[in-house]
Amino acid sequence: MPARSPAPVPDFLYGTAWKEDRTAGLTELALRAGFRAIDTANQRRHYVEAGVGQGLAAAYRAGLVTRAELFLQTKFTYMGGQDHRLPYDPTADLTTQVAQSMASSLEHLATDHLDSYVLHGPASGRGWSDADVEVWAAMLAERDAGRTRVVGVSNVSLRHLEQLAGSGAELPRFVQNRCFARLGWDREVRTFCRAREIVYQGFSLLTANPEVMRHPRVGAVAARLGATPAQVVFRFARAVGMLPLTGTSDAGHMRQDLASRDLALTAEEAEAIESLVG
Numbered sequence: 001m002p003a004r005s006p007a008p009v010p011d012f013l014y015g016t017a018w019k020e021d022r023t024a025g026l027t028e029l030a031l032r033a034g035f036r037a038i039d040t041a042n043q044r045r046h047y048v049e050a051g052v053g054q055g056l057a058a059a060y061r062a063g064l065v066t067r068a069e070l071f072l073q074t075k076f077t078y079m080g081g082q083d084h085r086l087p088y089d090p091t092a093d094l095t096t097q098v099a100q101s102m103a104s105s106l107e108h109l110a111t112d113h114l115d116s117y118v119l120h121g122p123a124s125g126r127g128w129s130d131a132d133v134e135v136w137a138a139m140l141a142e143r144d145a146g147r148t149r150v151v152g153v154s155n156v157s158l159r160h161l162e163q164l165a166g167s168g169a170e171l172p173r174f175v176q177n178r179c180f181a182r183l184g185w186d187r188e189v190r191t192f193c194r195a196r197e198i199v200y201q202g203f204s205l206l207t208a209n210p211e212v213m214r215h216p217r218v219g220a221v222a223a224r225l226g227a228t229p230a231q232v233v234f235r236f237a238r239a240v241g242m243l244p245l246t247g248t249s250d251a252g253h254m255r256q257d258l259a260s261r262d263l264a265l266t267a268e269e270a271e272a273i274e275s276l277v278g
């Protein structure tokens, strides 16, 4: 059945980047651990989207989950972000490339619709370009055809978002960004998103923020909660309205990351962490 309505927003995303031939096994393991939302990309350079599909198939066969219980998100990646293993004809126009990449994603994931389709990154770091206008329109057309419930953008600055909004096009449902604590956890972009009910997805929450992971204030909160600093960071992210991603390859960390949802972080602690280093 083509998707006609937005999917519920999940509370944690399992990311499948950099897993190569472990992708299928780790996707299935994440589902066994309790993740119900998966992030991938049709970008062979960093992801094995077909391996995600194999992991999903194994989970379906085992009776762990059904497609309807899952949130599946993948991405369209410009040629500049790809290697030679392209999911589209490099000589085709961008609108055709989006359609071809989408068809390939649906085949890899063995589904007739995605829950979220994300532009992996704008064509230029300097602003929302004509290429982005074309690709965004093509992604919205995929949404209108029922092949994804919603569309999103990734690796964007406030300038990109303001220019996208200024173009008069529909705004994304999701923004997925690397989240640096020293930039107030991407404060500018999160503020833009909050005002427009766009859900902010944060990645590299642990790896981009080593100074937070070893900060005494975070250590004290972790000790109070009987948790790890990583769990405190994920719980904090949710407390300030983010949808966090984790790409852990460790079964214990998968369980810990999910368990962070139940930690009783106070509003004061969340506020303190939000402005800890920036």
Ligand SMILES: NC(=O)c1ccc[n+]([C@@H]2O[C@H](COP(=O)([O-])OP(=O)(O)OC[C@H]3O[C@@H](n4cnc5c(N)ncnc54)[C@H](OP(=O)(O)O)[C@@H]3O)[C@@H](O)[C@H]2O)c1
Pocket: 014, 015, 016, 017, 018, 039, 040, 120, 154, 155, 176, 203, 204, 205, 206, 207, 228, 230, 231, 245, 246, 247, 248, 249, 250, 253, 254, 256, 257
């Ligand atoms: N849109 C984009 O351009 C973009 C870019 C990068 C990533 N992403 C997405 O975001 C996902 C996550 O990527 P990421 O950059 O956040 O990095 P990541 O791949 O999630 O790496 C996180 C690191 O933190 C560790 N970790 C996770 N949970 C932990 C825990 N409870 N305790 C201690 N260590 C823990 C992991 O080690 P262990 O494996 O040992 O647990 C790993 O070394 C990716 O898979 C991808 O889906 C998107």
